[in-house]
Amino acid sequence: xxxxxTKKKIILAFVLFLVGTAALHSQQDVVMSxxxxxxxxxxxxxxxxxxxxxxxxxxxxxxxxxxIVGNLKYSRVFNTLxxxxxxxxxxxxxxxxFFKDWESIQAKLLFVGEVTDGDENSDIIFEGKLxxxxxxxxxxxxxxxxxxxxxxxVAHRMSDEIMKMLGHTPIFTSKxxxxxxxxxxxxxxxxxxxxxxxxxxxxxxxKDYMPAWSADGKSVVYTSYRQGRAGLYILNIYxxxxxEVQNEGTNFSAAFSPDGxxxxxxxxxxxxxxxxxxxxxxGSNIKRLTFNKAIDTAPSWSPTSREIAFTSDRGGTPxxxxxxxxxxNVRRVSFGGSYFDGPAxxxxxxxxxxxxxxxxxxxxxxxxxxxxxxxxxxxxNARNESPSWSPDGRHIIFSSNRIGTIQLYxxxxxxxxxxxxxxxGENKLPDWTR
Numbered sequence: 215x216x217x218x219x220t221k222k223k224i225i226l227a228f229v230l231f232l233v234g235t236a237a238l239h240s241q242q243d244v245v246m247s248x249x250x251x252x253x254x255x256x257x258x259x260x261x262x263x264x265x266x267x268x269x270x271x272x273x274x275x276x277x278x279x280x281x282i283v284g285n286l287k288y289s290r291v292f293n294t295l296x297x298x299x300x301x302x303x304x305x306x307x308x309x310x311x312f313f314k315d316w317e318s319i320q321a322k323l324l325f326v327g328e329v330t331d332g333d334e335n336s337d338i339i340f341e342g343k344l345x346x347x348x349x350x351x352x353x354x355x356x357x358x359x360x361x362x363x364x365x366x367x368v369a370h371r372m373s374d375e376i377m378k379m380l381g382h383t384p385i386f387t388s389k390x391x392x393x394x395x396x397x398x399x400x401x402x403x404x405x406x407x408x409x410x411x412x413x414x415x416x417x418x419x420x421k422d423y424m425p426a427w428s429a430d431g432k433s434v435v436y437t438s439y440r441q442g443r444a445g446l447y448i449l450n451i452y453x454x455x456x457x458e459v460q461n462e463g464t465n466f467s468a469a470f471s472p473d474g475x476x477x478x479x480x481x482x483x484x485x486x487x488x489x490x491x492x493x494x495x496x497g498s499n500i501k502r503l504t505f506n507k508a509i510d511t512a513p514s515w516s517p518t519s520r521e522i523a524f525t526s527d528r529g530g531t532p533x534x535x536x537x538x539x540x541x542x543n544v545r546r547v548s549f550g551g552s553y554f555d556g557p558a559x560x561x562x563x564x565x566x567x568x569x570x571x572x573x574x575x576x577x578x579x580x581x582x583x584x585x586x587x588x589x590x591x592x593x594x595n596a597r598n599e600s601p602s603w604s605p606d607g608r609h610i611i612f613s614s615n616r617i618g619t620i621q622l623y624x625x626x627x628x629x630x631x632x633x634x635x636x637x638x639g640e641n642k643l644p645d646w647t648r
Contacts, residue, residue, distance in 0.1 A: 254293035258321035266331025281369035383606035396639025409635030429474030459497035478513035503541035567601035
């Protein structure tokens with residue numbers, strides 16, 4: 215009888231922790247947005263040249279340009295000049311570029327795209343070249359031979375090459391894994407960074423939760439309710455191979471280290487209390503990191519893989535803590551409120567995004583570890599949860615029920631440019647490849 219009561223108390227405590235404590239709190243030293251960074255680079259991307267007469271080639275050129283313009287604008291690195299600017303200069307001749315024309319409309323960079331049409335059954339050739347306008351120098355070029363239906367993939371790859379060439383982290387071929395019930399059951403799905411190509415990964419009749427990418431972007435660790443228990447599994451999504459990590463107790467909130475060597479997760483399998491464990495990236499050699507009666511959960515690795523941010527109520531209310539990767543040197547980093555959860559360490563390393571509740575409203579905040587300043591990103595009478603950073607640290611994806619159903623949204627690091635990425639069914643618990 216006493217055992218049953220103890221188990222009920224554990225389950226109740228775990229549920230209360232996930233949905234939030236009943237106490238209200240006020241947030242201290244919060245500002246609404248960040249302003250910073252370097253000025254965006256003005257880049258001209260005139261209409262792509264089509265070598266051929268087929269409608270397919272013309273359509274490919276138009277769509278590829280549209281996608282690349284959208285990508286670079288979204289990056290916050292570039293200022294894509296509007297089409298109206300191009301009407302003031304002579305038509306582009308890729309063999310003889312008049313750079314003074316492009317300098318007159320204040321372009322710093324010029325991207326020239328050419329699409330060459332093959333016959334009805336052959337691939338399309340897409341070539342892009344980037345120039346420095348002021349020095350009139352060629353920076354780089356890339357050529358792709360593509361099937362006609364792979365416009366988005368080619369355009370994203372070209373956009374990534376432009377980012378890398380200028381020393382920035384590419385994000386356009388990155389993927390987002392998430393949970394959706396659109397087909398009647400909570401399953402794993404994956405999509406492009408911009409919400410396109412939403413694809414189902416798991417196919418079963420049990421519920422799957424809390425997916426997280428491996429460092430190489432080939433595998434996903436997730437919680438799955440099999441045999442009535444919340445077990446932890448690693449799935450290679452391209453080979454279909456699966457590894458069982460732990461199926462005793464309740465296992466959740468797994469996260470791979472950025473160096474690809476370790477896997478942190480939460481489990482109740484030893485004492486019935488939620489503690490943080492670490493294992494090798496293949497799930498072997500499990501070791502316990504936290505030892506206390508409090509609930510420790512939601513581990514998030516630093517970019518160096520040397521530290522872990524996590525949530526704990528060891529001080530009475532859920533707060534954000536940081537510890538070394540071996541479990542030592544634990545210190546609290548959140549102050550001023552009574553509910554903090556879901557820390558997500560930025561790839562740059564200077565910020566941690568998290569969820570905080572004020573007056574029964576859950577919003578996304580960012581803590582700057584250098585200045586100790588807190589920034590509020592979302593502002594709505596809704597539940598905004600599960601933040602995850604883009605690989606370049608300029609964007610955050612999260613879930614929100616602001617329209618009544620739970621959907622996924624992306625927002626910039628300063629609270630600008632929020633856009634919805636999903637619409638079918640309910641979608642939650644996103645994780646962005648790093």
